[in-house]
Amino acid sequence: MSSPAFPEDSHTAKLIRKTKESPFVPVGLAGCAAVVAYGLYRMKHRGNTKMSVHLIHMRVGAQGFVVGAMTVGVLYSMYREYFAKSRE
Template identity: 50%
Template sequence: MTDPDKMTSAPQKPEIAPQWEESHGSKLWRKTKEAPFVPIGLVGLTGAVVMGAIKYKNRGQMTTSMYLMQLRVVAQSMVVGAMTLGVGYSLLSDYFKTSDSPKNG
């Protein structure tokens, strides 16, 4: 028949320990250095939302749904603009980094 030891022993996955423990603050700082335009986009988004909340009471005859739709467009344009600047910055930095390298030969 079957051996009971073979039935109960499943292959064990080795535990992979992290190389270092990273706090939330240090992880945020590292990610900010890797992609600096993401926090800039978040600050722009937050600024647009705060500005919209302050100007909400002075919207005049505009309906709330129309006002929120316009606010959404402004907030999204902040994030998309920051992402576009980030992509352009990374493309230019990669282009100039590779073109400045000395050639062997």
Template identity: 45%
Template sequence: MSSDTDISLSSYDEDQGSKLIRKAREAPFFPFGMAGFAAIVAYGLYRLKTQGFVVGAMTLGMGYSLYQEFWGKPKP
């Protein structure tokens, strides 16, 4: 009685590099898809960083103006 586990265990012996090469040979557009995905993620992280800086600067500005208005001026 033969089982399919003997065949499927060979895929666990592959390391990441050989698995990537095998996928690239099976589907030629796979590397282009991976590169496109990496580019989209990098662009998104760059935009998020820029937005985070703007939101942080606005928050600090509002905090400073609240401090000046309520605690910074002398009481009469």
């Protein structure tokens, strides 16, 4: 099972620990879910736009949000690793 050096974490504790290590992953996932939810909501009121074009716009929006969150996360981790350590 588990050794005393590595006690078993609950799912909540593991999620909190992982969120502290890389805080922009949940932000990216939440943003992606928000873009998809908004796109599904707007699907009824898309007007004359074809379904395929609407879905492509949803995909591009969701991917853009996730890539943006990943970029900010990488910049944040680089700042923490290189600039914050040099000041200490």
